[in-house]
Structure formats: structure tokens, C-alpha cells
Amino acid sequence: MLGSLWHGLKLRLTTQRRLPKKGxxxxxxxxxxxxxxxxxxxxxxxxxxxxxxxxxxxxxxxxxxxxxxxxxxxxxxxxxxxxxxxxxxxxxxxxxxxxxxxxxxxxxxxxxxxxxxxxxxxxxxxxxxxxxxxxxxxxxxxxxxxxxxxxxxxxxxxxxxxxxxxxxxxxxxxxxxxxxxxxxxxxxxxxxxxxxxxxxxxxxxxxxxxxxxxxGQHRKFADFLGQYIDQPAGQAMDLESGKIIGEHKGLFGYTIGQAAHIHHGSHKWFVAHKDMESNTLLCVPGSTHPALFHQACIARHWTWIHTYRPSSPSINVMAQVRYRQQPLKARLTQDDDGRYRVTFEQPIRAMARGQQVVIWDRDWCLGSGIIDDIVPANLPI
CATH class of the missing domain: 3.40.50.620 (HUPs)
Structure with missing residues (x-):
């Protein structure tokens, strides 16, 4: 996929091969x-x-x-x-x-x-x-x-x-x-x-x-984190209407794209955003709401496993933002501020800041970064 961009790296690696042997x-x-x-x-x-x-x-x-x-x-x-x-x-x-x-x-x-x-x-x-x-x-x-x-x-x-x-x-x-x-x-x-x-x-x-x-095997992760993170409860809000639909128990216990466990009306509510400044949980009705889909992410603290950067400013890769997510075609580019942008061919659901975005050349893992910002997909409501 990356072709000649990685040819020089492969040549250098062939001189450093080390294999285990019996004993x-x-x-x-x-x-x-x-x-x-x-x-x-x-x-x-x-x-x-x-x-x-x-x-x-x-x-x-x-x-x-x-x-x-x-x-x-x-x-x-x-x-x-x-x-x-x-x-x-x-x-x-x-x-x-x-x-x-x-x-x-x-x-x-x-x-x-x-x-x-x-x-x-x-x-x-x-x-x-x-x-x-x-x-x-x-x-x-x-x-x-x-x-x-x-x-x-x-x-x-x-x-x-x-x-x-x-x-x-x-x-x-x-x-x-x-x-x-x-x-x-x-x-x-x-x-x-x-x-x-x-x-x-x-x-x-x-x-x-x-x-x-x-x-432990019988404990909720949010309950465990609550022993170490002191954050108050707050309002849960409908992202579309701005209406209050319930209360959250502390924003640290919620993950983008997961069920919010808010009981309001006939909808099942999902987490779309966490507003830390106002301590508000923003939710949307349904697991396929357009607000849950994103086209790209921008990553900080990027790690190249071989400390080798491609000579081209933009390369095609396979990428994942979650373990067990199906690998998806994407384009990797470096922004002017040194961060890397991963743009997916198709919008993907529930990307969140702090997640690890990882890239591959076929089966070869090249490196990863921590998602610092996300770019929404332009999907119709």
C-alpha cells in the first residue's frame, strides 16, 4: 500500500534481523x-x-x-x-x-x-x-x-x-x-x-x-473511578432541542457513543458530547444519529514504531480507533502544527478524544497517536 515510501526502511531492517533459537x-x-x-x-x-x-x-x-x-x-x-x-x-x-x-x-x-x-x-x-x-x-x-x-x-x-x-x-x-x-x-x-x-x-x-x-469482576468501572475522581452530577440535555432530559452522575463515567441510561420519553439516548465547562452531558436519540458519526480525527503524541516518517506528506493507510473495530481505509497527513490527521473514506461512529488511533500497512502496524480533536461527518439528519 505504501509502496516505495517504506522501501528504504525495509532495506535497513533486513540487515538487523534477529531470530530466537533453541536453548x-x-x-x-x-x-x-x-x-x-x-x-x-x-x-x-x-x-x-x-x-x-x-x-x-x-x-x-x-x-x-x-x-x-x-x-x-x-x-x-x-x-x-x-x-x-x-x-x-x-x-x-x-x-x-x-x-x-x-x-x-x-x-x-x-x-x-x-x-x-x-x-x-x-x-x-x-x-x-x-x-x-x-x-x-x-x-x-x-x-x-x-x-x-x-x-x-x-x-x-x-x-x-x-x-x-x-x-x-x-x-x-x-x-x-x-x-x-x-x-x-x-x-x-x-x-x-x-x-x-x-x-x-x-x-x-x-x-x-x-x-x-x-x-474486580462484579463492579462497574464508573463506580471504581468515582473513588478517585471528584466530579459532581449534572444535567443531561438533548443535543438537538437543548431541553433537559435527565441527570448524569459525573461526566467521567460516560463514553461517546454508548447508551446514556437516561430515561426520558420513548427514545433510547446515546452520549454525543461531554461539555466539561458547563458539566453537561449532551445526548441524542438513537444509536445511528448523525451527531455520532465523524469523518476524521487529529492526533497528538504520535509514535512511529520505527521512528521513521514517510517522505510524502500524505499516505494511504488502514486505521482503527478501537480494538476489534474493522480496519478502515484512511488518509494520513501531517498538519502544520506537527499533529497527524487521519481522514476516513467513510464516516465512522463514536470517535472520542483520548482514544488511540492506530495505522497499518496491510498487516504491518506502523504506529499511532492519541485523538486530540475530531471532525464531524456531514450527514443529513
Whole structure:
């Protein structure tokens, strides 16, 4: 797609290829779930010298809810014992608080929609953890994506589980030291079957965790954030008429495009905008209202994985603003202020400031930025 624009980069990468070989030491980042457990087993089967590392990112003494971290650590120990590999717990509580959680709180308080998983991968898993392992060792994770030894980040074989979106700010120097054992596995179902066949029964049927672990399995995310963000309730307003239709419980708990849970009239209301200055939640009736669609976004803090910028001021890419969103054709251009504009061929629904916009050349992830502004689509009402 990008053609000769990336030819020079590809030539340079071919001279720096690094591939793992049997007997190499590998530090496996283990979570207590099926993905990292099967990854560890595959590496052991392939003859690598494997050691499991469990990252402790949250101190349960600071949390009034129920965190599954102790059970996860127990599962990691059990799996490693079964595989006959050593394991240890590494403490990144302070790193996580200062480099991920505090920024996440600040963004939510400012009305943004941040992605803490992107920050965690950038600063903790491929930052603090990678810095703890020897220079001659590999890092392995259970992400569904691939790398080719040149430090290129590639999509996983299963489109529905591809997780390269979350790694779009990880530098190629870190990716060149990383192994993704599940990158070529065609389905999550097969991974679970592999766990069963390997005798890893405690993780084969374990419920998959979503989101941030310390929120707990039975708590609402907005309730959790409310312990740290002091924002008052306010009015919910119909964007079209300006009429008050209800009350919100704090703007930090609402996401653009999601149901507002406002009961007024016969409509189902959806969040279109958060006015932080007036503390007002602006809503529209119906999930396909034109106000929910946008044509372009402008991104700050742009990261090129290879610190390589295309020579052309405008290039065609595939882009996503959410994990599991279908990749969409777009045009990337650099604005005069240094930010990047991503213009989609077709309007997309529910873009929000603070989200990560990620670009690819086919399956090759090139980088990403944080959405700073959005451009509405000109759709008829």
C-alpha cells in the first residue's frame, strides 16, 4: 500500500534481523490466564529455557473491591510447577501508578477516553519488565500478534483476536527482543483446546478477564473511578432541542457513543458530547444519529514504531480507533502544527478524544497517536 515510501526502511531492517533459537533464555510474562500459560508451554516444548514472570501492578491494600490478583499468582505458580519452569513475582505497583493509572485518572477527569492497556504495554510490560531481564534473553507475551525478527509488529492470524492495536506505541527495539507464541494460532478456541490437551485444566476453563484487573469482576468501572475522581452530577440535555432530559452522575463515567441510561420519553439516548465547562452531558436519540458519526480525527503524541516518517506528506493507510473495530481505509497527513490527521473514506461512529488511533500497512502496524480533536461527518439528519 505504501509502496516505495517504506522501501528504504525495509532495506535497513533486513540487515538487523534477529531470530530466537533453541536453548535461548525466554522470560514469559504470565498473567494466570490461558493465553500466557499455553505460550509458556509452547516455548518449553520448542526447547527454550523458559522462566515465568508475574507482574504485580496493583496493591490490593489500596482497593476496597475484590481483586483476582492473588488467585492469578496462584495459577501462575501452579502452571509453572506443572511445566517444570521457575517463576517469580515482580512488583511494578509504583511504576503502574505513576506511569499508567494517574494519567488515566487525569484523562477521565478531563472528559477524555484513554486506553490504559496501551500505556501499560508501553511503560510496564515493554518498559519496566523488559528492563529487568538480561540483554541476551527474550521477552515473550501471550498477545495475539506477530513480529518477524526485524522489529516489525504484524497482526495476529485471527482477526477477531488481533491485539497489535494495544502494542502500537512499543518501539521496534523492544519488539525485536519479543516472541509472540500465539501469533500464528488461528483461533482462541484452539488455544483453549491446546490447554486442555496439555493438561493445563485450571486455565483451560478459566473465565477470561476483560479491562483493568483491579476493578474486580462484579463492579462497574464508573463506580471504581468515582473513588478517585471528584466530579459532581449534572444535567443531561438533548443535543438537538437543548431541553433537559435527565441527570448524569459525573461526566467521567460516560463514553461517546454508548447508551446514556437516561430515561426520558420513548427514545433510547446515546452520549454525543461531554461539555466539561458547563458539566453537561449532551445526548441524542438513537444509536445511528448523525451527531455520532465523524469523518476524521487529529492526533497528538504520535509514535512511529520505527521512528521513521514517510517522505510524502500524505499516505494511504488502514486505521482503527478501537480494538476489534474493522480496519478502515484512511488518509494520513501531517498538519502544520506537527499533529497527524487521519481522514476516513467513510464516516465512522463514536470517535472520542483520548482514544488511540492506530495505522497499518496491510498487516504491518506502523504506529499511532492519541485523538486530540475530531471532525464531524456531514450527514443529513
Amino acid at each position: 535461548d533464555r525466554v522470560v514469559m510474562a504470565m498473567s494466570g490466564g490461558v493465553d500466557s500459560s499455553v505460550s509458556a508451554a509452547l516455548l518449553k516444548q520448542q526447547g527454550f529455557d523458559v522462566e515465568g514472570f508475574y507482574m504485580k501492578n496493583w496493591d490490593t491494600r489500596d482497593e476496597r473491591g475484590v481483586c483476582p490478583s492473588e488467585q492469578d499468582w496462584h495459577d501462575v505458580q501452579q502452571v509453572c510447577q506443572q511445566l517444570d519452569i521457575p517463576c517469580k513475582q515482580v512488583d511494578f505497583v509504583k511504576d503502574y501508578w505513576h506511569q499508567v493509572f494517574q494519567d488515566t485518572l487525569d484523562d477521565y477527569a478531563a472528559g477524555l477516553t484513554p486506553n490504559p492497556d496501551v500505556l501499560c504495554n508501553q511503560h510496564i510490560k515493554f518498559g519496566s519488565l523488559l528492563n529487568k531481564i538480561p540483554d541476551d534473553a527474550w521477552l515473550a507475551t501471550g498477545h495475539y500478534c506477530r513480529t518477524d525478527g526485524y522489529g516489525r509488529l504484524l497482526r495476529g492470524r485471527e482477526p477477531a483476536k488481533d491485539q497489535s492495536y494495544y502494542l502500537s506505541t512499543v518501539p521496534w527495539t523492544a519488539l525485536q527482543r519479543t516472541i509472540f507464541p500465539l501469533g500464528d494460532i488461528p483461533s482462541k478456541r484452539q488455544v483453549k483446546q491446546m490447554a486442555h490437551d496439555m493438561g493445563l485444566l485450571q486455565v483451560a476453563t478459566k473465565r477470561e478477564s476483560y479491562g483493568i484487573c483491579f476493578v
